[in-house]
Every structure is written in C-alpha cells, then in structure tokens.
Amino acid sequence: MSLVQPLQHPAPIAGSASAIGRAIRARRRMLGVSQAELGSRIGRSRKWVSELEGGSTSPGIDSVASAAACLGMDLTLEHLGSVRARGASLPGSFERPNEDVWGSEGPLAWVIDGATQPLETVQTLDARTYAHALGRAIGERAADTRASLTEILADAIDRASTWPAAEPGPAATVAMARRSGTGFEWLVLGDAALLMRTDASASDARRVALLTDDRLASIAVPEREARRRARESGASPDELAERSADLYRAELAMRNRPGGYWVASGDPDAARHALHGYTDTLGPVLLASDGMLDVLGTAAPWRTRRTAFASWVEAPPEESVARVRDARSAIPGAKVDDATLVVVR
Template sequence: MRVALATQAAPGRPNEDFAGATPGAAVLLDGVGTPTGSDSGCTHGVPWYVQALGSTLLAGMNQSEGSLTEVLADGIKAVASMHDFVCDLSHPGSPSGTVVMLRRTANAIDWLVLADSVLVLDVIGAAEPMVICDDREAQVGERYRKAMDALAADTVEHVAAHRAYVETLRDHRNRDGGFWVAAVDPLAADQALTGTVPAESVRAAALLSDGASRLVDRFELITWRQALDLLDESGPDELIRRVREAEASDLDGARWPRGKTFDDATAIHWTFS
C-alpha cells in the first residue's frame, strides 16, 4: 500500500484545498473561495475552514465505525460549533467546501463525494476507471456563466463577472433543486454521493480537486485512464505540473473559459496493490 499526495496553491493566493491520509483513510476538500469584493461573514476564512473540517473528518473516519455520511455530518456540526457566536453562520458566503472521503477496511472500500471534486477508482479488470463526481453545481452554473466566459480572463470586467457569478450561485447552495457543499448544515451530508466496493476489486484510487482534475474534465488533454497511468508513473506532482503548463498556455481563457485562470490543485494517489 502506498499513498502519494501533492498540493499547490494558485499563484499569489493562499491554498484553499486540504488533503490528508492515514493507512486506512483519505480525505480531500476544495474550499469555495470568496472573490475579491465579496463578504463571507466569517473572520477565519476558507483555508481555516477546510483545514478544520478535513482534519476532523480524517480523525472521524479512523475513530468511528459509522457511515461516511454520519462522519461528515458530525464533522460539519463540530466545525460549525468552533466559530458559531463568533462568525455569522447564516451568511450565504459562509466558508464551505467540496468533500471526497475514502475508507478502506479488510473487505471493503467506502467512498463519499460531495460537490465537484473527483474520485477515480482503478477497478481491476475494467477497461475504464470508475469516475465519481457530483456535478450538480456545474449544472446550475451553466445557466449563469455565459457572460463571464465571454470575457478575457483576469481583466477588470472578468473579475467583476466572476464575483457576480459566485454570488449568484450562493442563492442555489444547499437548497433543493440546487447543489450541496459542506458548510454549516450537517444535513448537507445526506446529499452526498456514496458507495461501497469490494476491497479486492480496486487497485488504486485518485482523489482530485477540480483544479487538478481540469486536465481531464475541462481541458480534455488526457483521459481518466491516462491520468491514472500518469499518477502511477510520475506521481501527483507531475499531474499538477501539467495542469499549470496548460493554464499558462491559455492565460486569457480563450481556449478554456474558466472562472480562475489558475486554481489550487491537489491530488492524492492511493495504491492498494
């Protein structure tokens, strides 16, 4: 068994991703950033939130025999209590994040995915890997991103359009018909995608923030199978290097329209056999 992990902040910004692993569990969070000019109601910020929740979840997966949904709900509740009465947890911009959780026991691998980070399972004997991503945010966002995508990245106009886009999405966050992320309401855990596979059926797993998965799902420069092969051969650092290379080749977003020219990128590669 081997775990390799790499994370890299977008240039000039604090890292709002979190990744951690133990011999029996791994967790990855991608914090939902607060655009310049927007308020969050929280004095701590997104990096604090993902670090607090990520470490809480990792401990919970190792200490509890409950379901991953229960561990996530308890974790959200515990972190909310850390800054309740200090921050405005009712604010629509209160720090939040995507969640990928993976727990391996002697006989099974349990997984949970909430929001748009990606879990890729390399299933033994399958031609294509099993890819799990909760795309509800992307479905909602498709209605509102046209104006932002039409503008050159990092211009004053694009920055304003990105802020408007993020603030519009807040109205759909953690609501029926919208999308769900980890924030302050433990009931969001019930909306996560979950599953269990036999431990002997999976050779390896990759947990990817959307800043790392964009090499496949946004830029379409490699396939999921090629991403797993790259992680096997060269590790997460090389995957992130290739993401940065692609981002730098399209600074104005003409080829790949996106809210962030560069995004925090984090990858965990867990090889079981």
C-alpha cells in the same frame, strides 16, 4: 476440484496489488500452470490473469482469492486495514493562498477544496481556514470505523462551521476514500473527484470510473458563461470581479437546498446528499480537486480517463500536479485553479 491440491500449510501472500500479482505469477510458474488454464478454472480470461500478475488491473478481492486458492496460496488481508496515501497540492497562483487541503489517517484519506469567496463581505472564516478545520475534524474521526463516511463528514461540517448564522460562510467540496474490508468505501460531495479502475468484466478490466457531483454545473449557467467570456476576452480586473460576484450570488442562492447543489458549508445534512458507495477493489484510487480535472480530454497523457489515471498512478503526485498547473497556465485566459492529487493504495 482445485486446479492443484492446496499445500498442507498454504503459503501466505500479502502486500500491494502488484506484490500479490508477482507472488501469484511465481507460484503459477513453479507449478507449471499456464495463464489460460488458471483463468479457465476461476472463470477469467488469460488476459485478466496476465494483467493481475503485472499489477495493471484492479481486480475484485474474490477473484484474487480464487486464483490464490487454486494455486494453494492463502491471501492474507490484514494489510488492507489501512491506506498508504501520497499526495501533492499547488495553488492556482502563487499570489494567493492554496485553498485545497489533503490528508490521511489510518484507513481514511481525503481531499478538501475550499471555494473562493469573491464578494467583499465580512467573513469570520475564509475558505482556506475552513478547509483546514474541516480536514482536522475528519482526521479526528478517521479511526471510528463504526461510523459511515456520511456520518464522519456530517460531524466534521458541524464542528468546523463556527461562523455566525447571519453570514453565508465559506464552503468546500470533499472526496474521501476509506479502506474497508476487501475494498474502499468512498464519498464525494461537490465537484471534488475520485477515480478508480473498475473490473466490471474480463473484457473491460481497464475501465476507469470518474466519481464527481456535477450538480453545481447546472446552476447559474448565464452568470458562469458571462464570467467565462469576460475572462477569455481579457476583461479588466474590475469587470472580472463583478462577473465573479454575480456568479457567487447566483450560486449562493441555490446552495444546500433541494433543486440546487450540496457542499460542506454550515448544514451537516449536506453530507447526506453526497455521492456515497463501496467498491470491491484492491486499488489504487485517486482523490482529486477539480483543478486536476480541467485537463481531462485535452492533450496526452490526459486525453482519456484511462491514460490520465495511468499517468497519475505511476508518477509522483507532485510531478503530476505541477504538469497540470503548467498546462493550464500556458492557455491564454484559462482559469488556473488550485490542484490537488492523492494516490491511495
């Protein structure tokens, strides 16, 4: 039996997670029901109900629907068919072009991080041009909800990879999130990232998951360490370029092959090796290039994933990206990468 008898014509509620939380709180108070009582009826804690009403958790849609039903409300899901995405991007240095790209179309949002090519080789496409071509191809398939994100990315790689076979070609990492039903389908290829709050249990409602593919970090370790030492020791531009070229060659030898790592570059089959899944959550979720992740675990507000997530959700993306770039620029010898953040609701 429900906590209260449903209304003859249930009052619909819709909107963002915070709007739904406010509507549930108003209805609960009108009926004189306590948070503890509502939580007990749906198998949740009083704290969980409080966080739901305050918009500070990302609950599964089933639990929200149960709470709404107990209060005689109808949870309208039509608004979940598309996403609202707000993003910002800054180059690591204003002396070179930004190779990050982000976009959104209908239910889909994405971040693409073009990989800098340090070798002095003839390339038909540079990383920035390739990242933009990949983004356009993804956007053109955004409305195709019958295709999985893996299929959309594979098609985009195929269409954007237009360089001659003899060239190694540019590469990019990709993070995608698509509103699907009552949650998000997501995909991460390479070290781009997706962050989201999970609701694994009532006692762990604020846990933040970081989804990124770190296989590249296990490749060419000696060459990467040599470049890091050169950068931190203030090596000459020529020496640093040589160390970067060594690293590029070592990574290229293991690109898009078993035992190596996978990125968007030439072979559409790389999409099949991406991290891919579905999470039942109202959101928000964050898409980020790896330049945003460099500050995780450092000073406030990025000391933990949870505090970083809260900061990035609350602040305008352009402010968050600028703060990360400024923090990295203040560290002598630190790599300052292009940084992009997209808040998807």
